Amino acid sequence: MKQVFLFYVILLTGFFIYIELAEFDTKETIVAIVDTGIDPTHPILEGHVEKGYDFFNWDGDAMDDHGHGTHVASIIHSVAPNAKLLPVKTLGQDGSGIGTSFIGIFYSVVKGADIVNLSMSEVSNPFTSWVIRWGERKGVVFVGASGNDGRTDRISFPASLGEVIAIGGYNTYREHLYENGNRSGDVEFLAPGVLIEGASLGGEVVRKTGTSFAAGSVSGMLAYFKEIQPHMTNDDARFLLRLTSFYEKDGYRVLELDRFLATQ
Structure with missing residues (x-):
């Protein structure tokens, strides 16, 4: 265990030095998607995907071979078509990871991401907790999925962290909570x-x-x-989301996405 910890410390330190010495263009709004990668050749996404990194295979090609990350990326693009999408691949072809999510999140922050989408879950660990807290202090906004285990006592990590805006699912067809979505008091919006x-x-x-x-x-x-608000913080983000939501009967705030899209 000590050897594994030391390995990660050395790896992260070296990566930090490399990133701090590199120069990145952060003029546009960048959304990092820590996931299975993104297919930049898809007609919907072509021209909107930045060059990212694959922390699953450890190479510079963050091509999606699962489909999950590409789907998430296209949803983000449909709402914010001017945003640049940064693929950060930490999950493989079967959707599982090898414990490098925290490195991917670290990379996202130093690469200049304004928002980091965490549509993933993993075992709670101090590495991911620390890097998210560090990123939040730098002004990065984190959004996490609550998970799909149908639990009512807790939500998935890292969405459960206070620095992450925890999102649950809503069934717009039946107008109630998504049945298999994790939900507890930690879910902030649906x-x-x-x-x-x-x-x-x-x-x-x-x-x-x-x-x-x-x-x-x-x-x-x-x-x-x-x-619209370049210096938006996590607190600002939560406030703006509250302005575009209403209370569902079970006490959760439901975001009115259709109304939001109609105003663009």
Whole structure:
């Protein structure tokens, strides 16, 4: 255990030195998507995807071979078409990771991301907790999916962290909570999460269900807000989201995404 800890400390320190010495263009609103990567050749996303990094295979090609990240990215793009999408691949072809999410989040922050979308879950760990707290202090806004285990006592990590805006799913077809979405007092907002249309591999468009896609729409909303309010903090983001939401009967704030899109 000590050897693993030392390895990560050395790796993160070296990576920090490299990033601090590099120069990055951060003039536009950038949304980092820590996920399975993004397919930049999809017609919906072509020209909007920045060069990211693959922390699963450790190379510079963050191409999606699963489909989840591409779907999330297209949802963000549909809400904030001017935002640049930064693919940060930490999950593989089967959707599982190898413990490098915290490095991907660190990379997102130093690469200049304004918003980091975390439509993923992992075992709670101090590395991810620390890097998110560090990023939040630097003004980065984090959005996380509550998870799809149907739990009512807790939500998934890292959405459970106070620095992350935790998003649950809402079924707009039946006008109630998404049944399989994790929900507890830690969920701050609900967004559409059932049969959400988005880009898929091979240039296709499909519909998927889950809190991941609810989180994606919120990241898109915040990217749009960021263009209007460049110095937006986590507190500002929560305030702006409250202005575009209403209370659902179970006490959760539901974001009115359709009304928001109609005003653009």
